[in-house]
Amino acid sequence: MPFVEEAFDGVPVLVTGGYGFIGSNLVRRLVRLGAKVTVVDALVPNTGANRFNLADLEEHIAVHVVNMIDEDAMRELVRGRTLVFNLAGHVSHVYSMCDPYADLMMNCHAQLGLLEACRKHAPGAKIVFTATRQQYGRPEYLPVDERHPLRPIDINGIHKVAAEAYYLLYGRLYGIHVTSLRLTNTYGPGQLMGNGRHAFVPWLIRLAIDDQQLQIFGDGQQMRDFTYVDDVVEALLAAAYRPESDGEVFNLGGERPYSIREFVDILLGVVGGGSYTCVPFPEDRGRIDIGSYYADFSKIKSVLDWQPAVPLAEGLRRTVEYYRRYRNHYW
Numbered sequence: 001m002p003f004v005e006e007a008f009d010g011v012p013v014l015v016t017g018g019y020g021f022i023g024s025n026l027v028r029r030l031v032r033l034g035a036k037v038t039v040v041d042a043l044v045p046n047t048g049a050n051r052f053n054l055a056d057l058e059e060h061i062a063v064h065v066v067n068m069i070d071e072d073a074m075r076e077l078v079r080g081r082t083l084v085f086n087l088a089g090h091v092s093h094v095y096s097m098c099d100p101y102a103d104l105m106m107n108c109h110a111q112l113g114l115l116e117a118c119r120k121h122a123p124g125a126k127i128v129f130t131a132t133r134q135q136y137g138r139p140e141y142l143p144v145d146e147r148h149p150l151r152p153i154d155i156n157g158i159h160k161v162a163a164e165a166y167y168l169l170y171g172r173l174y175g176i177h178v179t180s181l182r183l184t185n186t187y188g189p190g191q192l193m194g195n196g197r198h199a200f201v202p203w204l205i206r207l208a209i210d211d212q213q214l215q216i217f218g219d220g221q222q223m224r225d226f227t228y229v230d231d232v233v234e235a236l237l238a239a240a241y242r243p244e245s246d247g248e249v250f251n252l253g254g255e256r257p258y259s260i261r262e263f264v265d266i267l268l269g270v271v272g273g274g275s276y277t278c279v280p281f282p283e284d285r286g287r288i289d290i291g292s293y294y295a296d297f298s299k300i301k302s303v304l305d306w307q308p309a310v311p312l313a314e315g316l317r318r319t320v321e322y323y324r325r326y327r328n329h330y331w
Contacts, residue, residue, distance in 0.1 A: 003241035004235065009034035014081045014125075016068060016114065017049070017088035018061075021191040022130065022183075024053035025229045026085055026236055031060050033237075035103040040077055040088070042067040044106070047090060068110035073111040074117035083240050084127045086114060089163075092198040093134060093288055103118040107159035108166075115170050119140070126177040128239045131164045131249070132157065133184045133329035134294055135149035135223045142223070143257075143296035146182075146249050154288040163247070171247045179245040181235055183252050184295055188229030188315060189322035193330040201226065201263075205316070208267050211322055214276035217285055220261035223292035225254035228315035231308045238304040245304060255308050263312070270316045 013030055017023040018039030030037050039061055043049045054061065066073045078084065090096060090109045093282060096103040111129075118125050136144050137151035139164055152158045164180045171178040191202045200217075207214050235252055238244040258266070261276075268274040301307045310318075323330060 002153075002238035005033055007241055008237070010036060011082050012036045012038070012080055013083045013085065014038050014040060014077060015085045017086070018063075019043060019049040019051060019053055020087060021048050022186060022229060022232055023085070023087040024050075024190050025188065026087070026233050027054060028057065029237065031057055038062040038064065038077065038081070040064050040066050040068070046192075046194075047106075048198070050190065050192070050329065052326070053190045057090070064135065068113045069105070069115065071113060074113055074183070075121050078114070078117045078122040078125065081122050081125050084114070084118065084122070084125050085129060085236055085240070086111070086129050091132075092154065092157045093154045094284060095198070096159070097154055097284065097288065100155040102302060103155050103159055107156065107175050108162050111163040111166055113164055115176070118176060119170060119174050123174065123176060123228045126240055126246075127167065127179075128236055129164065129180045130236075131180045131182040132160050133182055133251075133295065134290070135161045135182060136290075136293070138290045139293055142292060143253070143294050144251065145296040146251055146299055147215065151291065166240075167245065168249070177246045179239040179247075180249045181228045181239060181252055182249065182295075183227065183232060184254065184293070185224055185226045186229055186232050187226060188319050190229070191330075193323065197228035204264065204267060205319060205323065208271045208274050209320060209327070211274060214264055214274065216260050216264060216268055216276055216278045217289070218278065218279050220264070221259050223257040223259055223294055225257050225294040226263070226312050226315070227252050227254050227308055228310035228318075231310055234309075235300065235304070235306045238306050242304050248303070250304070251295040251297045252300065253297040253308065255311055257294035258269065258312060266313050270313065270320050
């Protein structure tokens with residue numbers, strides 16, 4: 001255990017993007033740990049926010065439907081908070097190329113709004129920010145460690161680089177306690193499943209559950225790592241709890257890399273059948289595909305004692321079971 005569970009009991013915590021995929025799973029864990037949780041979410045359509053994700057917990061948390069660019073609202077919401085987990089933002093690389101201004105607003109402007117609110121009204125709060133593997137662009141070497149150059153190949157990646165730089169700058173200049181976690185392919189219950197333009201993993205899971213043929217772009221030999229959402233939540237809590245994380249950037253990863261074909265074979269085995277075919281990349285996807293990627297997460301393992309605990313097959317089993325039960329809330 002990379003943190004002491006009792007450390008979160010009674011702690012006032014703010015979770016931005018709390019109705020989203022990772023945010024809602026984090027909120028559930030924090031409530032179980034006894035934290036006093038406030039959720040902020042703008043509930044922007046098609047970003048992953050889903051009221052069902054926390055429907056059974058709303059009497060145990062405070063909820064505010066607020067956009068982080070609202071300085072007056074954020075001033076009051078950050079005041080008195082010990083911890084801020086910032087999971088708000090656009091995540092679709094494809095959509096960022098179609099509407100770069102919306103991505104700029106959510107992934108840069110809103111991030112500065114939160115930082116300014118904390119600088120002025122909660123300077124002692126610890127902020128944990130979620131970044132992305134897409135910041136690296138096409139890998140020069142594998143596995144990718146934190147020293148790899150940041151050369152994103154899409155708008156979302158550029159904005160994530162900028163946002164992370166804001167957080168690290170505010171940490172250096174104003175003494176705000178900040179940590180950034182660079183996530184890879186996170187999957188699990190509570191994810192946006194309505195279309196394939198946000199992430200390929202949930203879309204393939206949906207097609208497999210619906211017994212539709214899966215399409216793999218390219219030859220399927222691209223390597224990826226996958227992190228089950230519970231492992232991501234544990235990393236977020238470790239980063240919040242451990243002072244060694246202040247001012248640091250950490251990669252997350254999976255227990256080992258898999259080819260896309262291997263991932264699909266495991267997925268189809270979990271659902272009990274199905275088929276797939278390899279097709280050429282669509283033009284919009286091919287332009288921003290990074291090829292093979294998997295992370296070196298030895299830094300976070302060494303500094304925070306974190307490593308992924310849920311193997312891919314087990315994580316997919318839990319995920320498929322969840323969506324088969326609650327599919328009407330996600331399809």
